[in-house]
Amino acid sequence: DAGVIQSPRHEVTEMGQEVTLRCKPISGHNSLFWYRQTMMRGLELLIYFNNNVPIDDSGMPEDRFSAKMPNASFSTLKIQPSEPRDSAVYFCASSFYGDAGETQYFGPGTRLLVL
Amino acid sequence: AQSVTQPDIHITVSEGASLELRCNYSYGATPYLFWYVQSPGQGLQLLLKYFSGDTLVQGIKGFEAEFKRSQSSFNLRKPSVHWSDAAEYFCAVDKPRGGGSQGNLIFGKGTKLSVKP
Secondary structure, three states, X not given: OOOOEEEOOEEEEOOOOOEEEEEEOOOOOOEEEEEEEEOOOEEEXXXXXXXXXXXXXXXXXXXXXXXXXXXXXXXXXXXXXXXXXXXXXXXXXXXXXXXXXXXXXXXXXXXXXXX | OOEEEOOOOEEXXXXXXXXXXXXXXXXXXXXXXXXEEEOOOOOEEEEEEEOOOOOEEEOHXXXXXXXXXXXXXXXXXXXXXXXXXXXXXXXXXXXXXXXXXXXXXXXXXXXXXXXXX
């Protein structure tokens, strides 16, 4: 079984540019999560979806960040315009929500550097 | 609000020695508890989880963890560490809701494990 797939694995961009991160969840999973990992703040939940619907986006830093899930097999996280403080590793995770004790499975992450 | 504390930022143990990584959580009821491991440049891999029942949970790679309600702890243990265990370990808590979890994992800051030959 393929795990969670993220692309690109690495992204280097200049301040002010638009950045789009992509995620393909595990087939059959109905929940998808976007996390950000930095040295200072650790792992933070940005947003999560159940059945393609955003449930909680309270972790999204500001309006420059947006996330979409147009279908069950694809999600994007967009930063526009990007800033150096957005440099971090962004993880996507998926799970099957509905059973007691769901487990989140993580992708390999996208390492973003904004110059 | 829920929180997770991993008091040790960095631990170094000798190969073959035993290991215990500490995790304390703050929550008014029994949460779902998880340990994940992250190797350098990799994503997070689930080691084990506790939802209910037996408070001693077995996981992959020879790890186990014990849930102690009285101490609000969920410490991770391994009797004999291998060099390949060097990684960063994260404890996480999830708030149960009805028949399923909330899906809102709260992570500790992580403990980095180094293994001496």
